[in-house]
Amino acid sequence: MKNFSAEFVKTCVSPDQYPHDRIPEIAIVGRSNVGKSSAINTLLNRKGLAKVGKIPGKTQTINFFKVSTGDALLPEFRLVDLPGYGYAKVPKTVREAWGPMIEQYLTTRENLCGGLVLIDARRSQAPDSVLVGWLGSLSLKTIIVATKADKIPPRLYRSHLENIRDELLLAPETPLLLFSARTRQGRPDVFQAVQNLVRATVSHQ
Numbered sequence: 001m002k003n004f005s006a007e008f009v010k011t012c013v014s015p016d017q018y019p020h021d022r023i024p025e026i027a028i029v030g031r032s033n034v035g036k037s038s039a040i041n042t043l044l045n046r047k048g049l050a051k052v053g054k055i056p057g058k059t060q061t062i063n064f065f066k067v068s069t070g071d072a073l074l075p076e077f078r079l080v081d082l083p084g085y086g087y088a089k090v091p092k093t094v095r096e097a098w099g100p101m102i103e104q105y106l107t108t109r110e111n112l113c114g115g116l117v118l119i120d121a122r123r124s125q126a127p128d129s130v131l132v133g134w135l136g137s138l139s140l141k142t143i144i145v146a147t148k149a150d151k152i153p154p155r156l157y158r159s160h161l162e163n164i165r166d167e168l169l170l171a172p173e174t175p176l177l178l179f180s181a182r183t184r185q186g187r188p189d190v191f192q193a194v195q196n197l198v199r200a201t202v203s204h205q
Contacts, residue, residue: 006044009064009078013101015108019064024198025078025111029102029131030118032084035147038181039118040065040081043191050081062105069195077198079116080105106138113201114141116194121146121160121178125167132168141201142174143193149178149185 037050179186
């Protein structure tokens, strides 16, 4: 989609601070070193919209970004950046607070219609399999995005994708897409998959 705009909406730490409307939302989840902020900036064509830190764990709150599409069938939706997990170099008390914050959003937010799960295409997906399985237990539709694809030789794309599917036990219908924030590889496919997921959910409401 060429004619769309994106903007930061607000930062929240509890449900009473969430936007009070019915705009559909896609949650973005992943390990703290997977490049979530860079991925958001690339997807939304807005450099610096999501703050990128040199140290993993920059996102310590729930951040809402609104996308206005100009499409009558899907005028707007939000991407919701959740705190990363795994390698964040932040105090233990802060990391412990993220779990309940993330779980509360994912299990109670009525606007939520799907998840964009970011994983590192180069690494073992064992730490991510628990998250993917849990999202599946919530019946939350997901799109798996394998980031840092520019670090992988093209001849190995297929084998990496096959390994990821096997490790995460993905259903055949679950989208699995290669992506690179540095080269913008896969950006159109990921953005389209997000729109398709939102449309599919909205049409069944």
